[in-house]
Structure formats: structure tokens, C-alpha cells
Amino acid sequence: MSETNGKLTKIPDDVYELLLKYLQRIQFGSVSLVIQNGKVVQIECSEKIRTDKK
DSSP states (O other), rough: OEEEEEEEEEEOOOHHHHHHHHHHOSEEEEEEEEEEEEEEEEEEEEOOOOOOOO
16 A cells, blocks of 8 residues: 555555566566656566576
8 A cells, every 4th residue: 555645545456466476576686666646657677687606
């Protein structure tokens, strides 16, 4: 849930599912939300791939 002007608003199910998808998939990196007027308008996912140096 997010808060706009003191009122809680529900995150739409499709946005919530997409966010969960990225959070479950990523092993190293970050997931960022861009919010405008109390609504998620963009999800940014930056993944790091680590290699072993042997």
C-alpha cells in the first residue's frame, strides 16, 4: 500500500505481481520503483552477474 495525502491506496495486483516476479528472480542487484502522484509508474531492475576469478 502507498499513502497519498494521508490516505492509503492499494497497489494494483498486476503491478504487485510484476514487482514480486523481479524480486524473486534477481540474485544480485536492485529493484527500484518510480512513483508519481502516489502511483507506481515504472519498475527498474538492475541485475549484477558475478563471475568467479580463479
